[in-house]
Structure formats: structure tokens, C-alpha cells
Amino acid sequence: MRQNTIETHGTATNGGGNQPVLEVNNLSVDFGVDKEWVPAAIDLTYHVNAGEVLAIVGESGSGKSASSMALLGLLPSNSRVTGEVKLNGNSLLGMNPANLRAVRGNDVAVIFQEPMTALNPVYTIGAQIVETLRLHNPISPSQAEKRALEMLELVELPDPAKAFKSYPHQLSGGQRQRAMIAQSLSCDPKLLIADEPTTALDVTVQAEILDLMRNLRTKLNSAIVLITHDMGVVADLSDRIAVMRHGRIVETGTAEEIFNAPKHPYTQALLAAVPKLGSGGDEDAAVDISASVAAATSIELDVVDQAELEIREREVLAGIEAARARQAEMDARPVVLQLTNVAIEYPKQGRVPAFRAVEGANLTVHQGQVVGLVGESGSGKTTIGRAAVGLLPVAEGSLVVNGKDISNLKPTSKELYEVRRQIGMVFQDPSSSLNPRLPIGESIGEPMYLAGVAKGAALQKRIETLLDQVELPRNYRNRYPHELSGGQKQRVGIARALSLEPKLMVADEPTSALDVSVQAKVLDLFQDLQREMGFACLFVTHDLAVIDVLADHIVVMRHGQIVEQGTRDEILRRPKDLYTQRLMAAVPVPNPAEQRERRELRAKLLADAEAS
16 A cells, blocks of 8 residues: 555646645544544645646545545534644644635635535625625725626636626526636635536536636646546546545555556555446447547547557447347337327426427337436436326327327326336435435335235335345345435335336436445446346436446437437447537546547537537
């Protein structure tokens, strides 16, 4: 194991001297729980230079966020922080509250994971940036407004003047994140702490934010501490990496060292758990997606060897032919879900007019088939998933589930009730989909009890069987949701969805809220159960690497319309639609060299799109 200290690897220094912007020595964080001190971070030592990005990575509970918030005194009152933290040589721990408030926002800024909770909903974006500027600088309102507009322009918002006057809810997720970055950078901080800055964003918006942060680092020469569990983001942005587990730094090094030659078993396991776009679940048969998209678009990449590209091309074509043969076999199976020219509307509410979220959708799912429905937020993919289980009415076309057209069925009809019994649904957030007042055994058994399928001893036996199938101990049946981890709660959600032995499963982003290693285990479980039970599945996600592991057939949506669909290999190895190509090029991969290649490809695709 490497030392619990990050060494310098020829990175930029602060100004003309050798002193880092941030120095952390033997930092420990404890929380008082039930009259005992519980450690969250233990003896952390690291530093960050000007113009450098240090990524602190690890899973939930590893201590990465708690230790970073401790730097600025942002932890709750039951915390205890010891060690030494210096910003440009000045000690932060023990600083009086007034001086520490002056440091926050002025010398150190934080970008949080969810901008909607970090921004004030009752003030405009401009007012919030102006407040930050005038709090830390003796300037007039007009000067602050001018500076705020300059910052909104710096973060490349499409219409800075409009964004200045807008409230947070009037901006998209990516625009809100840009606005929060503008506020964070308004006082030219020497240190920027970015806590999961792209986790809640779609891949294309995430790629834009990463480009923005890379450009701002160059322009402002700020030191950046990047906190994340997304190894693709780390490969894209970081110079050096610290891997945390159970409150300790277990390995450190440059990005190339960590990704190419990880030494600690935990780092190796963490990287192995990341789903890699192009592998199709088989690491040995991985295909370079950048090269595939480049070949499909006739774009030449400087970093791709053309002879190697020809070999990859033959592999891709062979894979597509094999996938088409498998699809022909799948087409002979019974149809479980079929959409024909479907349009779905959200009805009028008060003064808000009806909104057509999906238009002209055609989609088929056969028995035992996993169809991946992918696209960005607002593309209409979740709308189709909700309509498939009868939660949204169909405005036009027909939607058939297990041979029954549910397009014109009333929500309270007996026919729709019978159809819904044959459908299971797994939701994105297991915490909000489980009743906190019920033990998980009751949550799993409730659908069977209400449907009259089983009761008494037979019901209890069926609950135990389902717990076995999702690989949870039987004694967990008496635990409540809050006593389980995120991955365990999602297993309960899957068990509940399988309780009535559905013919169709609708899974709506079931792994997006999970850490990568937990996500890998849940995906393995889901695959095993799908093969064993043979249910058809509509898997809704924006994560192309996940769908590459699971899906037989992929449907790509944009702005409420299906723009492309085909076998997994056709869509991911040889995409035809420009939007699909851009979507794939935007996915960060856990490999610094390949990620540079991916950025080059995306830049050329965007340039071609603008030229046309």
C-alpha cells in the first residue's frame, strides 16, 4: 500500500514559490453519536497547487465530503475536527468565525452537487451573484451587476442577460450548475471545492460542464479539489488522485498511475466495477467507442492508429451480424409490449396548457428481451415507462401490454387492474418507493396479499424465496428501510417488483443513485434474475455503459421522439443519427488517454453540426 500522503508529480506551483494553495496535514473528523466519537476521516494528508485538480474519490461513506466540508467549518455542531489545514500558508482550523466567513466565497468557493438546493429559489440568479460580490468587495450595485453579467458570460450561458433576471427554477439543470459556478467564481477564489458537480446531470450537459471547468482552470489558475465517485469524470479532469475508503486515503498518485497501474486492492476493485461503454459486459471483447463513432462519421482522430482501426472495424461488423442473428431469434418470441404511433400528453392544469411529451413512438419488447430506452432528461423516456404501466393516458396510437390494448382503458377499470398485475416496476430512488413504516418483509409481501395470490404461511414462504433470489438474508424481513444501505433497498425494490411474477418489468433509472461497486452488484443480480425468470424488460436510463451491459435492443429518444433504434451493437458500435453519435462521444470513460480521444471526437462532431 502506498503512503497516506500525496506526493508532488511535477505539477504547477502557486505563483513563483513552491508553497501549495492548500495544505492538509493529519486531518481527522469525528461525529458524536450516542455519546461516542465515530470517525469519518482519519489522518488525511495532501496538498493542491495552483492550476491543479486533485480528485478525491471513493464510495458513499468513505469520508470524502465530510473531510472537505471540514476545511471550511461547514460541519454540524456534533463534529470534531483535528489536524492542520493551511490556505496559502494561513491556518484555517481554529480561525475565528468572522474571519472564516470572509474566507468562504472570497478565497475558497464550493460547487455543490444539486444547484436547486444550493441556490435560493426566491431570488434571481443575478441578485444572488450580486449579493456574493458586494458581501466580499466594496463595490456599488451597478459595478456588481456588471461583474455578475461578466461571470455569466464566462461560464458560457447562452443568454447571460436573461439568466441574470431568471429564477433558479426557470433554468435547466445544466444552466443552474453554470450559474452556481459563476457565483462560486465571482470573487476569483484561490481554491475551488467541487462536490459531485456533475452527478445529477445528463452526459451531454456533464461534458459541457467538464469542458467549462477545464477552461476556467486554465483562465483563473485556481486550485481545484474534485470530490466524486464517477471515475470517468476523474479521468477527464484530474491531475492527481486520492482514493478514500473507510475514512482513510488508501492510495494516491497521478491520474495515469492510478488508472493504468492501481496498486491497492480497493482501487483495483473500484475501477473494475465501473461499467465500460464498448464492452457489452465482456471486458475482453471491449470495443473502442471513439474509434467506432469516428469510423461511422468518417472523422479522423489523430490519436487513433488507422491499421488498428481497420481491425476494430472488422470486429464491430462481426458483432453487428451476430447481434442481428440474435434479434431474429428474439423477433420470433411473443410480443409483451408494443407501442404503435403513440403520443402521450400531460393534461392541462389550470392555466398551464396540455404538453405533448411523446410523439409518434413505435417500440416493441419481446418475451425475455431487455430493451434499453435512452436519452437525456426531458426526452420522454420516463413518460413512455409510466404509460406502459398505465400511469399516463395515451393521446394517440395504441399501447398493447400482453395482448391487451390499454390505450383507451379508464384508470379505475378492472381490465387495467388485471394488466398491471402482470407488470413490475423498479424505481430510481428506492428510499422514496418503499413505505418507511413497513418492515421490508411486509413491503415485499403486500402486492401478493392485495392481489390474493398468497396469505398466511404461503405468503411468508414466498417472501423468504424472494429474499433469497435478491440475495438478502431472510432475517432482514423484519428490518425497516432506513436500516438498509442504498444497494440493499434497491434489492428490496426488485424483490417487490418480482413478487407477482410479472411478464413485463419497467426499470426507471434503478442504478443511477448507487455507487459503482454497488451498482455492479445490482446489475449482476438483475441480469441473473432476468435470465432465470425470463421476463421482458423496458430499462429506462441515460447511462449508456449500463445499457451496454444489459440490453439486447436500444431505443434512443430526443425531444419526445425516437430518433434511432436497433440492436445493441448497431446503436453503440455503428450509430447513424448525429444525436446518438454526440451522446456516445459525451460519455466520460475511466481512462485518461481514451478520454482525451473522446473529447477530440466530441469537439469535431459539434464543429460538424455547427457547420451544417
